Amino acid sequence: MIGLVDCESFYCSCERAFRPDLKKTPIIVLSNNDHWIIALNFEAKNLGLKRGVRFKEALPIINENSVVFFSSNYTLYSDISWRVMETLRDLSPGVESYSIDEAFIDLSGFKNLAVYGETIRRTIKKQTLIPTTVGIAPTKALAKTAQRLAKKDTGIHVLETQKEIAEALELTPVEDIWGIGRAYAEKLEAAGIKTATEFIKIPGWIVKKEMTSVGWRLQRELKGIPMADLKIEADPRKGIISARQFRSPVQELSILYEAISYYAELAVEKLRAQECTTNSVTVSLESSGSGGRNGRHASIEIAPTDYLPDIISAARSLLKKLYSSDLEYWRTTIFLFGIEPITGRQMNFFYGDNRKKTVLSEKVDEINSKLGQHTVHPCGSEFRTDWGMRRAYLSPCYTTRIKDFPVAHW
């Protein structure tokens, strides 16, 4: 069985974790430069506020209802995300981070899954103060379906029997099927297919023909057949993750540098394909030794960019910070957060003239698309920190900066 653990209103829950006074308060989190709303909790949604609405336009509702607002603090969010994932690693033998706030966990062989799901939720809440919902089912696609139901219900939903699975599929409109995408959902609806139950009844060869092998794998998963090669990218707004395990443990920093640069390249390729920028880079380094498996991570915030050399420099500087020459490493990961659409590339007082970088990136994309991936790739560049961004409502970095640690008084 597979579990999907999803953190509820993650950014807002991170802000609330250190502000118990904000219990039941509507909270919103703002984009780079405090332009628009990127995250909101249940209480804020209930007031009619929405993702993507400009902060200034929302001000009347915000003021009238005492909505609390924060600038996005990706250093805090990625650190808390790491803590949630580490907690999960103690609860399951296999944890796969799917996005900043979601993970698939291996629960094969586990008994009393509804009770164990509750234990998972309680443990994460106790150790990280983050509320979660959990879906458990025989496949990833069904676990996602179960989690969607859990969200509407008691926070935990298990699909074990054929009857439970059939009921869940009946309650799932095609547009809510994980990974189906808006275009395919519209196509299916136009053909009279409204629920997941109807979707799994379409003959497999038609699904393969009309929706490629990804659609076909998804259909098999919804029928309860696990497909190991099912690859569905998380919502890009939730960050981009690029990682791979080394075939044998690695000790040299130079090899780790090469690896992280390569994974950065893959991540930036996805970022550029979506015409987005990132402003927060996190790198993790996992070692294995006599003390068992161990992981460390570090984050840095940078000027919003899609320029590979800048992102590689940031990643390398983080890697250097984490590296210790007496350990062997088996995995390194790069996470890009703060993903936002490119909003014009005009010159900016803080970020400098990006035109040269844009032209260079476009040329590299052009050559690589003609001659193959990685034909042209950078060797790294100086890392710059001389930038500034408007973040007037930033919360403290409670978990990563000593001066911001909460102080207990008694």
Ligand SMILES: [Mg+2]
């Ligand atoms: Mg979530």
